[in-house]
Amino acid sequence: MPTKTYAGTDVDLNEEGFFTAPEQWSEEMAPEIAREVGVGELTEQHWQVIKFMRAEYAAKGTGPTVRALGKTSGVTVKELYQLFPKGPAKLAAKIAGIPKPRGCI
Template sequence: MPNATVAGITVDRNDEGFFTDPNQWTEAMAPELARSEGIDELTDDHWRVLKFMRSEYAQKGTGPTVRVLGKTSGVSIKELYQLFPKGPAKTAAKIAGIPKPRGCI
């Protein structure tokens, strides 16, 4: 399993760049993770989504899909794409340090 160093700390990530252990994540890592996803600055709106992703993961064991995010986070799907143009659910999961949203089979 590939290791990576984020904000000076070694973390475990899978081949696609998702954290395998969300406990290794700290808020201080988010700006660097965001930059590698092409997001230069994390705004309050970004943080709202990231915190929502973390709390959903803690409760349900998987991050929400974009459709569930749009229904429950208080941010519309259109706005979510403005915040995370490469795909909100996956990008936000990577920056928030949680595994890839399970989505569906």
């Protein structure tokens, strides 16, 4: 299992680069991960999605799909693709330190 260091902390990742232990994540890691995946500077809207992803994961054991994210996060699907251009649910999950949502390829 690969490990990576974010914000001075070693974390366990799977082969696709998703956290295997979401409790290892901290908000200080998010900007580093965002830069690494090509998202750039995190805005308030990014944080709204990231926090929503973590809350959904905590409540349901998986992150939401793009459709569910667009309906329930307060950010439209169009805005999600502007914020996370290469796959909103997948990139947001990675930045939020949760496993890849079901249904993401």
